Amino acid sequence: MDVSGGPAPPGAGPAAPGFRIAPSDPARGGAGPRTRVCADSATCADCLAELADPADRRYRYPFINCTNCGPRFTIIRDVPYDRPATTMAGFRMCARCRAEYDDPADRRFHAQPVCCPDCGPTLRFRPTAAASPTSDEPLERAAGLLRGGGILAVKGLGGYHLAVLAADGSAVATLRRRKHRDAKPFAVMVRDLATAEEMCCLDPTARLLLTGRRRPIVLVERCRCAGRVAEAVAPGTGTLGVMLPYTPLHHLLLGLLPGPIVLTSGNISDEPIVYRDEEALAALSPVADGFLAHDRAIHTRLDDSVARSVRGRETLVRRSRGYAPEPLPLPWDVQRPVLACGAELKNTVCLAAGRRAYLSGHIGDLENHETLRSFVSGIDHLRRLFDIPPELVAHDLHPEYLSTKWALEQDLPVVGVQHHHAHIASCLADNGHPGPVLGVAFDGLGFGPDGTLWGGEFLWADLAGFTRLAHLTPVPMPGGVAAIRAPWRMAAAHLLAAGVADPDRLAVARRNADRWDAVAALARSGAAPSPVGAPLTSSVGRLFDAVAALVGVRDTITYEGQAAIELERIAAPGDYGRYPASPPLPGGSLPPSGAGLLLPGADLIRGVVDDLRERVDPTVIAARFHSTLAGLTIDTCAALRDSLLGGPGAPGRPGLPACPAGTVALSGGVFGNLRLLGEIMDGLVDRGFTVLTHSRVPCNDGGISLGQAMVANARGQQRT
Amino acid sequence: SAHGAGGKATATLIDAVFLEGLRNPLLEPLEDAAVFTVDGTRLALTTDSFVVTPLFFPGGDIGDLAVNGTVNDLAVAGARPLHLACAVILEEGMAVDDLRRIVASMARAATDAGVSIVTGDTKVVQRGRADGCYVTTTGIGLVPADVRLGAARARPGDAVLVTGPIGDHGITVLLARGELDISADLSSDTAPLAELTSRLLEAVGAPADGPGVRAMRDATRGGVATILNEVATAAGVGVIVDEDAVPVRPTVRGACELLGLDPLYVACEGRMVVIVAPEVAEAALAALRSHPLGADTAVIGRIADDPPGMVLLNTAFGGTRIVDLLVGDPLPRIC
Ligand SMILES: [Fe+3]
Ligand SMILES: [Mg+2]
Ligand SMILES: [Zn+2]
Ligand SMILES: [Zn+2]
Structure with missing residues (x-):
């Protein structure tokens, strides 16, 4: 079936009478827009009520769903979105389910995954030691x-998870050991909002995120977790990833347990989440003591999304289940469909056409072969589902990224996009702002066109291009x-670069004494014309x-x-002042090389070392470091605006466009x-800047593909 | 510069310029040596230029490196090396004593390999226009009638062997430059492999049809990873390597860890990758191990039908990492 205009939005109820529904015509094929494919949706209140009603025929049935909720993207094999094109195809509807499916007045009218205990999937349990599963x-x-x-x-929904009771420290430790996951925080699932409120400090946005139909993992401050969540769940961090049940199976399972569970992707180390039954059995048997599985196949692997409230604004950290593959609306046109291949880590891909950008879910770290397979099949799936044949391929400039290499192998025109330009462009697209803006891109590493690794950049950027105005002073890695x-x-x-005297008397040198001299020599070689194993970086992450x-x-x-x-996490709350550090003084013009002005990271290092030698508490040093970096960033933005870009409202200098509003994109x-984000935002607003931050796409490399697509599109339009 | 690092950039340069300009059926496979028949005799011909800084390093110098390199290119083509030619470009002002040392070491290496250097040429260029001295060697050898080798002959199921610990040469030369404050008890693995290859071929053969050695490659620039990628591409097969099985000396491993290098990409000058049919893998292993230069031969993996054209590394953690051809210098990809 092909519902013109797409499926009803969740909560909209059955289609209005007279709404015409025509049988799907496969011959229509690629012509015209196809049915939109929805994201998976958490079990709705109506279904939950039935799940808990002993009189209902779906009482405690773990696969209950309706038009307003249930699996979507993860079970769709092809378009048009009809039951035969989903992994429910093998389940023949019983007469009662069929009647609901065919009745325009029913909540399950044309709900493709509709089923019941008589006709739908079956739950099974299998201890790892046992030969075959049981339905008992x-x-x-x-x-x-x-x-x-x-x-x-x-x-x-999107793959297998591994679970243990969150309060059970030794079970959590065993899970970490078997999964080869040393310290990276685990998320927990709690049975309801009340439980989450008891453990964590929630604002209204966090509550909406927790209870909404998308059901991401929500990063929240943990306040009262002691006794409920073992320290080993998220060691060293002040936050906890919390989610509420989003499938009937989760609701039923949590209802039988005394407290929250750790729920982490079913994989070993950094491999992608396993989603096929045989692979799960093979890969997870060494980790799990038992399997709770069923016979509804997962077609598309999809990790949980991660979101948080940043000053009351919904902000995605990982955009995946519940969001993908819903398009992001764009305020400008994409004339030639673009495929953007993303970064190497936290990879996502993006197909953009018309006024929409379709982002894949989180694909993962591409150096794993299984992830690369997901990348290739994910691209293929997206372009088939949305019937968008790309005419342009955008990629990162890093020559060794597997996404770059894949892009260059395609028989299509390619556009290379600098990593941090892509970050800023994704922030612009996220805010519907075309630029130009002063873009501040702070991250781990991205390949710069000068062959060094960037990551502490002040770019004057719009969607089509950028000028590197300033950056952190490069140091060898x-x-x-x-x-x-x-x-x-x-x-x-950094000690070497800052010229700190007697660095080997610092604790860090003593702790690493066996290799300190060799590493220092390596760092010194980084200054040579052809550095041996010590590339230069301007990264703030480093x-x-x-x-x-x-x-x-x-x-x-x-x-x-x-x-x-x-x-x-350790930074003491409150204001502990700043180290002496001055922004570079532009003096009205860019350095001739166009290499940008240098932000003195050395000032920060010297401040930290002076404090260390005065035996200042690390929590205070951490606070001062954050505040100094924030201050330096704010001062640099202001200095660039006031002298280089001609001040607020002034026309730009030759070669640089005007800076009408003094807008900064982070x-x-x-x-x-x-903490850094907050201090920078406040300071910039105080200085009269408008600040753009992320919301719908992550500020991390998960957002890179959207930025690449926008840059490629803007450049493509420039050329024609 | 990126071109010359031995990875994809070099491959692209070769493809684009030389192959296009000089294309012929003997050049096309881009094997270490060309094999052709003259009056019923199968001959192998190869040439190689040597550029190394410093000219002298623990375990060798540019002289024996140049002899062994060309001997090895003949050997891995299945040939018995016969004669070498040698051309030298000298930078004005190079110490005559150094030159004598280099020539003496060439003579010693030639004797060890059972070849003689039968013709040559010398040019002197102005100071600053060469890095001390460059050496080019050309070699010719005899290939037995029944030997058929080539990277494209690798088949799913074949075993992948490496004839000893990897990366010794590359790390030795890097440390010998003295820019780093590291001393290690390590020397180059430069050695002539012709005896080892003939022992292997005597033991299991390399027949056109039937089990035997499929391909041999000396893992020079770009290391074992680059060779394995060439095999994967040439044969359209997957190469699956077990991380734990790859022999690496602790000193090399330590230096690689310090420098952030992957030993799989570090150059060797006396190690081969051998692809051999499963039926004769045991016999091949025994034959290689019976020679001092192959005493530490290890099976590091196997050829698979999937994924075609790719090299995968099964890591100690149970993951599967892609070992790709490097485009240029190895820069970090992670954040
Ligand atoms: Fe990044
Ligand atoms: Mg050669
Ligand atoms: Zn429902
Ligand atoms: Zn039914």
Whole structure:
């Protein structure tokens, strides 16, 4: 069936009488717009009421759904969106379900996954040791396993999860060990909002996020978690990822348990979430003590989304289940359909055409082969579902990104987009603002056209292009990728760059004495014309790493951003002043090379070291570091506006467009740090700037594909 | 510069310029040596230029490197090396003593490999226009009638062997430059492999049809990872490597960790990758291990039909990482 205008929005009820529904015509094929494919939706209140009603024929049936809720994108194999094109195709509707499906007055009218205990999927439980699954009391047995401290693999909407009781510290530790996941925080699922309120501090936005139909993991301050959530669930962070049940199965399972559960993607280490039954059994048997699964196949792998309230604004950290593949509306036209291939880590892809951008869910880290497969099949699936054949392919400038290499192999015109330009463009698209703006892109690393690794950038940017006005002073990364995994190496490099006397008498040097001299030599070689294993970087993420190691927070990391996250957490609340640090003085013109003005990271390092030598508490040093970096950022924005860009409202200097409103766009993974983000936002507003931040797409690399698509589109229009 | 790092940038340059300009059936496979028949005799011909800084390093110098490199290119083509030619470009002002040392080491290497250097040429360029000295060697060898080798011959199920610990040469040379404050008890693996290859071919053969050695490659620039990618591409097969099975000396591993390098991409000058049919894998392993230069031979993986054209590494954690051809210098990709 093909419902013109797309399916009813959730909560809209059955279609109005007289609304014409014509049988799908496969011959219509690629002609004309097709039915929109919806995101998966959390179980609605009506279905929950039936689930709890002993008189209802779907009482405690784990696959209850209706037009307003249930699986969508994850079960759709093809368009048009009809039952035969979903993984429900093999389940033949019984007469009663069929009657509901055919009745325009029924809540289940044309609900493609409609089913009941007589005709739908069946739940099964299988202990890892057993040869075959059983349908005998599967929920009770799964709950029993969890209550006994076991690890349960649960088949969800977009893949398998691993679960343990969140309060059970030893079960959490076992899960970490078996999953090879050292410290990266786990999310928890709690049975209802009241439980979440008891544990965490929620604002109205967080409450809406928790209870809405999209049901992301919501990052919240944890206040009263003690006893309910073991410390090992999210060690070293001040936040906790919390979600409410979003499938009937989750509701039923949580109802049988004494407290919240850890619910983490079913995978080993950083592999993508497993979603096929045989693969799950093979991959997760070494981890899980039992499997709670069923016979409704998952077609598209999809991780949970992650969101948070930033000063009351819904802000996505990972846009995936519940959001993908719903399009983001654009305030401008995309004339030639663009496919953007995203970054290397946290990869997403984006198809844009007309006034819509279709973002894939979170695909993951591309160096894994299974992730690369998801990337290729995900692109294919998106373009078939939305019938958009791309005419242009956008990619990152990093020559080694697998997404870049894939893009260059396509037989289509390509547009290379600088990583941080893509970040700023994604922030512009997120806000419907065409630019130009002063873009501040702070993140881990992105390939710069000068061959160094950028990450602390002030760009004058619109969608089509950018000028690098200022950036953090580059320092060597001793050992390249090894310096990312070992923040103490960045401490060595930054100490050297700042000219700090007697660095080897600092605690960080003593803790890493066995390799300190070798790494320092490596850092010194970074200044040579052809650095041996010490590429230069202007990254703010690496500056955070250096400071985290200097104050003793962490010398090595096991997940991306760990040192910075922990430094943010220990920073003492309140104002502890700033280190002396001045922004670069532009003096009215750009340096001749166009390389941009240099922000003195060395000032921050010297401030931190002076405090360390005065035995100032690390929590105070962390606070001062945040405030100094924020202040330097604000001062630099103001200095650039006032002298280089001609002041607010003034016409731009030759070669630079006008800066009418003094708008700053903040993007890049570092802005996941809410303390830094907040201080910068406040300071910029005080100085009369309008500030653009992210909301619908993440500030991290998950948003890169949208930015790439927008840049490619703008450049394509420029050319014609 | 990126071109010359031995990865995809080099491959692209070769494809674009040389192959287009000089295309012929013998050049096209881009093997280490060209094999052709003259009056019923199968000959292998190869040439290679050597540029190394410093000229002298623990375990060798540019002289034996140049001899062994060309001997090895003949050897992995299945040939018995016969004669070498040698051309040298000298930078004005190079110490004569250094030159004598290099020539002496060339002579020693030639004797060890059972070849003689039968013709040559020398040019001197102005100071500053060469890096001390460049050496080009050209070699010719005899290929037995029944030997058929080539990267394109790899088949799903074949075993992938490497003839000893990898990365010794590359790390030795890097440390010998003295820019880094690291000393390690390590020397280059430069060595002539002709004896080892003939022992292997005697043991299991390389027949046109039937089980035997499929391909041999010396893992020079770009290391084992680059060779495996060439095999995957040439044969349209997948190469699956077990991380734990790859032999790497602790000193090399330590230096790689310090420098942020992956040993799979570091150059060797006396190690081969051998692709061999499963039926004769055990016999091949035994034959290689019976020679001192192959004593530490290890099976590091296998050829699979999927994914075609790719090299995958099964990591210690149970993940599967893509080992791709590098486009340029290895820059971090992670955030
Ligand atoms: Fe980024
Ligand atoms: Mg060669
Ligand atoms: Zn419902
Ligand atoms: Zn039914």
